Amino acid sequence: xxxxxxxxxxxxxxxxxxxxxxxxxxxxxxxxxxxxxxxxxxxxxxxxxxxxxxxxxxxxxxxxxxxxxxxxxxxxxxxxxxxxxxxxxxxxxxxxxxxxxxxxxxxxxxxxxxxxxxxxxxxxxxxxxxxxxxxxxxxxxxxxxxxxxxxxxxxxxxxxxxxxxxxxxxxxxxxxxxxxxxxxxxxxxxxxxxxxxxxxxxxxxxxxxxxxxxxxxxxxxxxxxxxxxxxxxxxxxxxxxxxxxxxxxxxxxxxxxxxxxxxxxxxxxxxxxxxxxxxxxxxxxxxxxxxxxxxxxxxxxxxxxxxxxxxxxxxxxxxxxxxxxxxxxxxxxxxxxxxxxxxxxxxxxxxxxxxxxxxxxxxxxxxxxxxxxxxxxxxxxxxxxxx
Amino acid sequence: xxxxxxxxxxxxxxxxxxxxxxxxxxxxxxxxxxxxxxxxxxxxxxxxxxxxxxxxxxxxxxxxxxxxxxxxxxxxxxxxxxxxxxxxxxxxxxxxxxxxxxxxxxxxxxxxxxxxxxx
Numbered sequence: 300x301x302x303x304x305x306x307x308x309x310x311x312x313x314x315x316x317x318x319x320x321x322x323x324x325x326x327x328x329x330x331x332x333x334x335x336x337x338x339x340x341x342x343x344x345x346x347x348x349x350x351x352x353x354x355x356x357x358x359x360x361x362x363x364x365x366x367x368x369x370x371x372x373x374x375x376x377x378x379x380x381x382x383x384x385x386x387x388x389x390x391x392x393x394x395x396x397x398x399x400x401x402x403x404x405x406x407x408x409x410x411x412x413x414x415x416x417x418x419x420x421x422x423x424x425x426x427x428x429x430x431x432x433x434x435x436x437x438x439x440x441x442x443x444x445x446x447x448x449x450x451x452x453x454x455x456x457x458x459x460x461x462x463x464x465x466x467x468x469x470x471x472x473x474x475x476x477x478x479x480x481x482x483x484x485x486x487x488x489x490x491x492x493x494x495x496x497x498x499x500x501x502x503x504x505x506x507x508x509x510x511x512x513x514x515x516x517x518x519x520x521x522x523x524x525x526x527x528x529x530x531x532x533x534x535x536x537x538x539x540x541x542x543x544x545x546x547x548x549x550x551x552x553x554x555x556x557x558x559x560x561x562x563x564x565x566x567x568x569x570x571x572x573x574x575x576x577x578x579x580x581x582x583x584x585x586x587x588x589x590x591x592x593x594x595x596x597x598x599x600x601x602x603x604x605x606x607x608x609x610x611x612x613x614x615x616x617x618x619x620x621x622x623x624x625x626x627x628x629x630x631x632x633x634x635x636x637x638x639x640x641x642x643x644x645x646x647x648x649x650x651x652x653x654x655x656x657x658x659x660x661x662x663x664x665x666x667x668x669x670x671x672x673x674x675x676x677x678x679x680x681x682x683x684x685x686x
Numbered sequence: 687x688x689x690x691x692x693x694x695x696x697x698x699x700x701x702x703x704x705x706x707x708x709x710x711x712x713x714x715x716x717x718x719x720x721x722x723x724x725x726x727x728x729x730x731x732x733x734x735x736x737x738x739x740x741x742x743x744x745x746x747x748x749x750x751x752x753x754x755x756x757x758x759x760x761x762x763x764x765x766x767x768x769x770x771x772x773x774x775x776x777x778x779x780x781x782x783x784x785x786x787x788x789x790x791x792x793x794x795x796x797x798x799x800x801x802x803x804x805x
Binding site: 332333334335336337340465466467468492493495497498499500501502504505507508509510511513648 | 731792
């Protein structure tokens with residue numbers, strides 16, 4: 300039997316993060332716009348220093364690159380804690396814990412690591428991940444039409460990308476291009492954003508008020524072969540290799556937000572009275588809370604099961620896909636019920652519920668939509684006959 | 687970058703014009719009497735009366751004589767505000783004169799960047 304009780308070390312980390320969110324992050328949110336995704340610069344710098352002093356900065360950075368070397372299970376447990384505030388789902392603790400940079404850069408050449416990976420890990424540079432295009436994102440092996448054509452020691456790139464986060468603020472991007480046919484015809488390049496011919500054409504507004512996607516174009520962008528990331532034709536596997544692992548913390552973040560929403564709903568149902576009784580006395584409300592509890596326990600267990608499998612070194616693609624589907628969809632239902640229980644207050648910006656409702660809707664699409672996750676699971680169940 | 691700005695017409699910054707606005711969230715611009723943008727702002731979730739609140743503040747202390755304003759009702763007010771700032775930056779090389787420097791913090795770029803020749 301697998302025991303998901305945190306170890307002593309895990310619990311100590313959980314307690315530190317929980318206290319940090321409660322004492323440092325939540326108080327600041329009282330002065331931020333309800334849809335804000337950034338702290339004031341002075342607060343960000345102060346809290347980042349605090350996290351660095353605690354030795355928790357860059358927790359997603361692999362140990363061989365100076366990170367704390369957390370396993371996937373610990374990372375998932377901390378992800379559930381870090382998101383438990385208004386802006387937590389997409390900007391857990393407003394980024395003061397640092398990021399891991401673009402994971403594909405860990406496969407870069409030494410020169411590329413010096414120019415891009417290490418500055419990124421230090422927070423000196425920011426990159427974007429340029430995979431999706433107007434023609435598609437779920438099936439990049441077929442959908443990618445941005446072309447890279449060899450020209451001597453250089454490559455010339457033409458095309459467009461869409462739904463790309465952070466490109467307008469990035470110093471460089473990892474861009475996946477077509478150099479041949481099919482899955483083996485994708486090649487990745489690192490492109491500096493001030494390269495002639497590259498431009499971010501527009502922002503794309505979404506359900507998230509504070510954050511947007513971007514559309515970009517490449518018009519005869521000439522780059523050296525030294526900017527190629529990985530072998531020609533191996534871009535698809537470079538993009539794919541880390542996707543399964545990323546899905547686990549992605550799912551865990553949804554669980555964290557849903558847990559707060561559920562707690563809010565329980566507390567509110569005890570104090571809010573209608574027709575002379577608290578809401579909690581009504582069976583209809585009780586059953587909604589019970590369904591929340593079942594959804595949350597299922598999601599949490601499946602996320603941790605996927606994390607444990609990932610840590611075991613065995614293939615965990617199916618477990619990650621299951622966790623992603625269940626967590627993203629369950630969290631949406633939990634927040635929806637929490638809004639219903641809160642009534643008018645639930646749909647107002649006075650509470651974080653409406654923001655989580657909008658943002659969780661996106662989680663069923665990002666990092667591979669539910670339908671793609673189901674394809675992964677079907678292939679595991681049925682083999683090649685599943686397509 | 688044309689076409690990204692607020693498309694509604696400029697209106698004189700008067701109590702009557704502001705009073706006609708719904709108490710909705712969105713973005714706004716303050717301009718001079720020639721229609722040059724002086725400030726780009728937004729009315730967000732903490733705004734008591736939506737767009738009327740920040741515009742009322744400017745009415746109380748107008749930055750120029752015969753100031754004007756224009757608005758766009760938009761629930762995606764933060765991303766739209768950033769887009770307007772980036773658009774202004776791309777077209778004019780800087781933020782509007784009354785936007786503080788901190789509004790440029792972590793602001794992105796639209797269009798072609800410096801375009802310095804890469805080897």
